[in-house]
Amino acid sequence: MKLNVAEQLKLAGKAKHAELEAELGPFFYGGRTVAFASPVRMHVDYVYDGDCFQVSGRLETELASECALCGKAFAEPFGFSFSERFKKDTSEEDDAYEYRGEELDLGRMAEELIFLNLPLSSVCAEDCKGLCPVCGCNLNTAQCSCAGDGLINPFLTLGALRNVDKEV
Numbered sequence: 001m002k003l004n005v006a007e008q009l010k011l012a013g014k015a016k017h018a019e020l021e022a023e024l025g026p027f028f029y030g031g032r033t034v035a036f037a038s039p040v041r042m043h044v045d046y047v048y049d050g051d052c053f054q055v056s057g058r059l060e061t062e063l064a065s066e067c068a069l070c071g072k073a074f075a076e077p078f079g080f081s082f083s084e085r086f087k088k089d090t091s092e093e094d095d096a097y098e099y100r101g102e103e104l105d106l107g108r109m110a111e112e113l114i115f116l117n118l119p120l121s122s123v124c125a126e127d128c129k130g131l132c133p134v135c136g137c138n139l140n141t142a143q144c145s146c147a148g149d150g151l152i153n154p155f156l157t158l159g160a161l162r163n164v165d166k167e168v
């Protein structure tokens, strides 16, 4: 996901737009695997102000997610807006990304921003019924006779939430 910025470096203040697309492989991050169901697409506007590049835009893709309630694998729409800076020589306290030569490599920025924006937990549908806390069957596709017999333990649901927290 690279932008050639030779032209901008000679002409500060001239804004440009680019559409980028890349197939990203799965990442392992913070104890969880991040996999993609669609290519990562970025719309970026970038401009050189004489000192650094201001890069802003939007990233869109689909995550290969697993439902936190029922365990089903599904493609989860995922996107966010961003605004970042790229500098030639970055010091440690600088929060800008570094670029070399006449090229901005947006790959590392995209990865970091994806991690920062990941949903805490993914649910396949707003009305996902999850698994039966008693017998474990998937209540979206199966019907069991457990419901209504008073055996459902509310602490099971609480425990499931705690497990989600730990994985973040």
Ligand SMILES: [Zn+2]
Pocket (backbone or CB within 6 Å): 067, 068, 069, 070, 071, 072, 123, 124, 125, 128, 129, 130
């Ligand atoms: Zn589900």
Ligand SMILES: [Zn+2]
Pocket (backbone or CB within 6 Å): 132, 133, 134, 135, 136, 137, 144, 145, 146, 147
């Ligand atoms: Zn059941």
